[in-house]
Amino acid sequence: xxxxxxxxxxxxxxxxxxxxxxxxxxxxxxxxxxxxxxxxxxxxxxxxxxxxxxxxxxxxxxxxxxxxxxxxxxxxxxxxxxxxxxxxxxxxxxxxxxxxxxxxxxxxxxxxxxxxxxxxxxxxxxxxxxxxxxxxxxxxxxxxxxxxxxxxxxxxxxxxxxxxxxxxxxxxxxxxxxxxxxxxxxxxxxxxxxxxxxxxxxxxxxxxxxxxxxxxxxxxxxxxxxxxxxxxxxxxxxxxxxxxxxxxxxxxxxxxxxxxxxxxxxxxxxxxxxxxxxxxxxxxxxxxxxxxxxxxxxxxxxxxxxxxxxxxxxxxxxxxx
Numbered sequence: 490x491x492x493x494x495x496x497x498x499x500x501x502x503x504x505x506x507x508x509x510x511x512x513x514x515x516x517x518x519x520x521x522x523x524x525x526x527x528x529x530x531x532x533x534x535x536x537x538x539x540x541x542x543x544x545x546x547x548x549x550x551x552x553x554x555x556x557x558x559x560x561x562x563x564x565x566x567x568x569x570x571x572x573x574x575x576x577x578x579x580x581x582x583x584x585x586x587x588x589x590x591x592x593x594x595x596x597x598x599x600x601x602x603x604x605x606x607x608x609x610x611x612x613x614x615x616x617x618x619x620x621x622x623x624x625x626x627x628x629x630x631x632x633x634x635x636x637x638x639x640x641x642x643x644x645x646x647x648x649x650x651x652x653x654x655x656x657x658x659x660x661x662x663x664x665x666x667x668x669x670x671x672x673x674x675x676x677x678x679x680x681x682x683x684x685x686x687x688x689x690x691x692x693x694x695x696x697x698x699x700x701x702x703x704x705x706x707x708x709x710x711x712x713x714x715x716x717x718x719x720x721x722x723x724x725x726x727x728x729x730x731x732x733x734x735x736x737x738x739x740x741x742x743x744x745x746x747x748x749x750x751x752x753x754x755x756x757x758x759x760x761x762x763x764x765x766x767x768x769x770x771x772x773x774x775x776x777x778x779x780x781x782x783x784x785x786x787x788x789x790x791x792x793x794x795x796x797x798x799x800x801x802x803x804x805x806x807x808x809x810x
Contacts, residue, residue, distance in 0.1 A: 490622065492534045493661050494670060503673050506597055506689060509535035513672035520671035521678050521775040527633025529669045531676045533652070534626035534660060537600025539582070541591040541607070543616035550591060553610055554582065555698070555721070557709040563588035566645045566652075568707040571606070576697050576720025580606075581688040581707070583652065585645040592643050592654050594627045596688045626657040628667075629676065636667050649683065678772040681782055684736055684807045690749065691734060691769040691782055697721070699730035700784065702808045732766065732784045733808040739771065739779035740801040746771040746779055747797040753783050756794035756801060765789050768797050782807070 492510045495502055499515030502508065510532045513520060523529045541550065551558040556569035563586050571580040580603050582593040595603055600620055607618045630636055630651040638644050638653050645652040655663055664670055680687065686701040697720060698708045708721060724730055737753075739746070753766040766785030774780050781797065787810050789795075795802045 490535060492532050492626075494532045494534075494664055497664065497670055500670075501672070503535075507535060507673050509597070511670070511672045512674050514670055517672070517674050517678075517773065518775040520669075520675035523669060524631040524671050524675050524679055525775070527631050527635070529631070529671045530634075530636070530664075530667050531629040531631075531671050531673065532626075532660070532664075533594070533629050533673075533676075534657065535597045536622075536627045537595040537597065537603070538621040538625045538627060538654060539593045539595060539600060539604060539607075540619045540621045540625075541593070541616055542589065542619070543614070545614040546591050546616050547586065549611075549614040549616045551712065553607070553715060555708040555712075555715055555717075556584075557712040561586050564644075564646075566647050568703075570698060570703065570707050571603070572698075572715070572717025572720070574716055576717040576724075577694065578688065578692050578696050578698060578703075583645065585643065587643050590643075592621075592645070594645075594652060594654070599688070624657050625654050626660055628653045628655050628660070628663060630667070631679075639663065649679075649685070674772065677770065678774045678780075681736075681770055681772045681780055682774055682777065684734070684782065686734060686782070687770065691784065693784075696732075696784075697724065697730055699724050700732045700808065701734045729787055729810070730808075731787055733787050733789075733806075733810055734769075735766075735783050735785055735789075736805040736807050737768075737771075737781040737783055737795065737797060737802040738777070738805070739781055739797065741778040743779070743800045746773065747781065747800055751798040753785055753795055753797050753802070755789075756796045760796065760799060765795075771797075 503512035554569035771781035
């Protein structure tokens with residue numbers, strides 16, 4: 490779904506999974522600095538929007554999600570996952586209940602499969618599931634922003650900023666009153682700096698929540714049964730995950746960033762050494778320079794110099810081995 494904000498001056502369209510919104514508006518680092526200072530907004534209108542209504546919405550979602558939903562207060566943001574029977578991450582939902590409706594935004598390209606799954610699990614519960622992507626768009630106000638949300642708009646407030654569920658028809662008027670606009674590359678740079686994983690980037694078909702640090706934030710360990718809970722409990726109580734998320738400081742002399750999936754190896758073993766993981770997201774940060782997140786095998790020494798493809802990389806621990 491192509492955003493009307495791609496018509497703003499300087500807009501350069503994002504590609505791949507994030508197609509439909511702007512990657513930047515002509516000055517990546519200026520846009521990053523503005524967000525870091527609490528100014529401007531980010532167009533996330535390519536993300537899917539799901540609404541769940543009905544008297545049983547919270548108790549029903551509680552049965553399906555990894556998060557404790559039964560007593561979720563109106564206005565409180567929360568994150569949740571849907572896992573496979575083997576505990577692998579299938580969907581990530583970013584939720585808030587407004588007192589009548591649970592609103593969730595999800596990764597581009599995942600909403601149809603998610604809605605189909607939710608519809609299949611309704612049974613006799615008093616719930617209705619609606620795909621609202623056609624008429625509701627997500628925009629992000631950064632942490633520290635003093636901008637006011639338009640009246641009547643549902644707001645999901647977190648430590649990283651506020652996500653607004655805005656009528657899609659109001660995108661252009663919102664941009665005119667809440668600018669400057671910052672592109673997705675600026676948003677992603679701050680996400681990587683904050684070590685926040687993203688479905689489809691920091692995850693693959695076999696990722697479990699422990700590997701990317703989602704226990705506690707998106708997975709509640711004291712709630713009742715849900716699909717995949719056995720794997721979560723077993724790893725939590727008896728073992729360690731096979732991989733762990735790390736933060737990488739990349740060699741700034743390299744012209745190109747390593748792409749998603751670039752092999753990560755021990756620097757001492759060189760480019761022909763055994764692959765120990767892969768780059769998930771690499772970005773250019775306005776203060777830190779080139780940085781990345783990567784998934785590596787749990788037993789990789791935490792102080793070992795690494796290489797991402799041909800790029801030297803120093804690691805910081807995100808998930809403890």
